[in-house]
Amino acid sequence: MNYRISHRTRYQYSEPVALCQNIGRLFPASDPQQECRRTQFLIEPAPAAYREYTDYFGNHVCYFDIQQPHTELTVTTISDVVRHEGIAANPGVTERWENGLRQLRRGEDETSLELRQYILPSPLVPFLPAARTYARRHFVKDRPLYECVQALMAGIYTDFTYEPGFTDLATPLDEVLDHKRGVCQDFAHVGIACLRAMGFPARYVSGYIETIPPPGEEKLQGADASHAWFSAWIPEHGWMDFDPTNNSVPAAQHVTVAHGRDYSDVAPLKGVLVGGGEHELEVAVDMRRLDDEESGTQT
């Protein structure tokens, strides 16, 4: 599937900002599941300094600063992405989870040692005994690990209510777990906390999801959203994605931007600004399919 994704973030300030310095993780990744063909990046007003680099997790990052006084900042990315369908689909029968856990614990190979950092608590995902209690019922004796994680994903989907505004960035995870309400970011964190509490490596994935309009209706511009889900390490298969918000295994309609231990590693746009007073924030995401001609791809 070929997509053109545009993501625009606009800040309006009540007072001039004299200087702002920012870090963005806004470019879709290129990995075995997808290829980012091209990204157009627009910053208004124009930045005085701009640089791109790859971070610790392998994400594509940009740093920029704006040194002229401004009362409005607009950051827009327009990316063309080819999403390979089905690569991440069900790998069939996997190792029983008990064996998987044993392998990971005993593994002294480079990968196993590296993976240990995704079992440890991270800034937004502390170790929660309650998460273990919650997850335990999906880890039925002798069940293949992949099925356990799938059941966990379905469990979160069923038990948790999608309710924007109930949580914010400062809501601790145990509250989300308590009230079983939140948005995709919270659900991804819950999934991660559960897997880690069971002793499995898990990481956070940020990206986009295509929304399909109800039959007969035309899709609204900007109706798409940035999205988040989690990724679990399945021995012999590697990182596999799970979307608890939609109870789906990301296939053709998910596009990855970045991954990390939790949201704090992959915030799309961070910044420190001098001045500015009050602000208003507006974000619009649009993800539309390109026909073959537009995308220039061969199928």
Place this chain on the structure above:
Amino acid sequence: MSATAEPPVPGLAWGEGRAGPYAEPPSGADEMWDTAAGKVRPGWLPVLESLSRIPAAELEKRRQDIRRELRQNGVTYNVHGDPKGLNRPWEMDPVPLVIHGAEWEQIETGLTQRAELLNLILRDLYGPRTLIRNRLLPPELVYAHHGFLRACDQLLLPGHHQLLLYAADLARGPDGRMWVISDRTQAPSGSGYALENRSCMARVLPHLFRECQVHRLGGFFQQLRETLLSAGSGLTHRDEPRIVLLTPGPLNETYFEHAYLAAHMGFTLVQGDDLTTRDGHVWLKTLDGLQPVEAILRRIDDPWCDPLELREESRLGITGLVEATRRNNVLIANPLGSSLLENPGMFPFLPGIARHFLGEDLRLPSAATWWCGHRKERDHVLANLSEMVIKPIHNQAQTVFGFRLSEAELEHWRRQIRKYPYLFVGQEHVGFSTTPTLIDGRLEPRRAVLRSFLVARNAGYAAMPGGLAHISLDPAAVSINSRTGGVSKDVWVISDEAEHFTPSWRRAQLVASQQPSSDSLPSRAAENLFWVGRYAERAEGSTRLLRAILQKLNERDEHAEAADAACLLSLLQALAIQTGNEIDTEFAELGLQDASQGHEAILKTAISVTRQGGLPDMLQRLLDASFAVRDLWSSDTWRVIDRIRQDLRELTTSPIDAISGIQSRLDDFITSLVAFTGLTMESMTHEHGWILLELGRRLERGTQIVTQVRACLVPGHGEIVEHLLLESLLSCNESLITHRRRYRSVLEMESVLELLLLDPTNPRSLIYQVEQLREQLADLPRDRPREKSREERLVLDAATTLELCEMEKLLRSEQLTGRHPALEELLDHVGARLSQVSDTLTERLFAHTAAVQQLVTTRTGEEL
């Protein structure tokens, strides 16, 4: 000299049945007394001999001298969370901790080996991380440690050294060897205190110091400077890189040391918002605009250094600092992320890593440590918890001693350890060695911990031959920490052979001559100097006015009562306005109806501790502002500041009941304040800093003259009252003698106004202040070089108004009221200009603390 020789005995008891100077042998290992051999250890004898020649009473006196000396030099150690404890004086025992040269060599070799090892570990963990891959270090010790900054991954310094500074805390274990008990790798503190301790010892106990062959410390600081200079010089095209010392500010516990080292090394002392980053470079905000910075010696802990990429809530750091490092445009000593090595969990793995990297065994052992991330070790720690020292791997301040805990507390820690085993270590608790300490005129054994300092140099590391020791005065104490009220000691490495070193003071001078040039005066320092000038002048002026009021109060009964009362009221009015209030408000606050009984009450509030704008408040502000630019004062100036501090403390701790007792104290304050002003005039170079100080002083004095003359002479008074007021005004402004000499006549309004407002030769006149302002402002940078700045124009306006005024008009009074409207208009006009100058200066030059905020980020999925 042999170990059996007995020194003469005047001060220290020494002889049969004793352990050297101790009354009885110490219970454990001791630095001075070798119990097994029954004799004094090498190195100590010359020190003990010298000490024993000092009579006991004299020794006690020297201890007092040390205390005074350290206090006068402003050596302090701040205590967090205790406003009263701020600026706690630093304490030093007069008996040094002695280490014999031969043993020191071994310690030094061990320390340099450990520094090199830690350097290689740091390079590896922020580079290829082979230590994890090769299973020499468990991944959790790195990945779960707060000091592992993922934003700083792969940010390696060019060259061999990643770890530029290193400090280790050492203590002698029961086996008689020195053990490392903790590593300090991000912003090691203490070297400045060690230097100050040393110079204090050399001043207070000169012969003791001279007679022993003590290794000097100067070379260490020279090496530190060279290391930073050479590391920074690759980053600039100028002759010399600009090096700044980054401090969290005057509230930090070791702020004294930051200021002291900055002054000693010739680095600019800065706080986070003195710096900014643009285009990936670091800049210093100065009066002349942004100046590039190539190297930062930091005293801010890792997580607080950059609110953009590290802890968002930090107000101490510099936005974009990580990015500047990423572009290799600035050198930070130590590099960001080096707190990863402050990790007792690494102790058990160091021997293996030493063999891996160096092919050597560890020369200095670490305290026996078990990392709970491994099951066997965890079980051992849990089973022996009540005898262990429990330490989290990343916050050494949270150390707890198992044997001090109740069963419930032990259970709490067991739960913590089971929950997060990889975050804890258990360390064996051993009684460290004791060292002779002066207690009530006798030498007694007290436990000691030694901090040693190292700095990178070409081929490896150089260790300071000495260091900083801390002892606990409590003989039963188990831990020693400057936070918990320990006393420090100088550390002497003593060789049998004379050492031909340049005396440290001479080297120190050489280094200190490289003062930061005036163009690098940070805006914040400029602002503080401006306020030092203002507060010093305001305190002095108010004190003089207080004194004049006091005089009037004392004379009250001898003369016509009504005239005196009226005069007093005018002076009190001036005082009230000058200190930021109105006399009517004062009366209202005091609940007074009748002015005549209120005088004393008002005078008392003027010196009361709680009153905003009162004398103590003003002096405290002066002290705070001076402390914020601690590095810019000469030691003589600092002594005067300390005297003001002492006097203020006395004033606030023993409040004045009787008005009569205040006179001499006011005199003392005036003397100190005048000395302060005089010293700054004579000992500061007349560069930007001095100009700011002078501007503050002139603005304040000008404002005071306006206030006083306006309060006293604008309203009409009878002849007698006017005469009394003229006299008081002249005396407050140090112009009475001049007036008598020059006019040889009775006091008249005309001659007094001339002298106080218009005489350009009188340094106490208004026009003199305005002229000084004009001169100083001309030397400050302008926005447009060929155009007068706004301040200059305002001052020019004030000057012109004064020059054009006509005395005849000023003297004209309204028939009914006797008021002087022209005088009022003149004073109001000039007063307004002066306050505008202050405002525009603040706006134009000191705008360094603009409000900073985080960009609010969106949450995923909540855009709509």
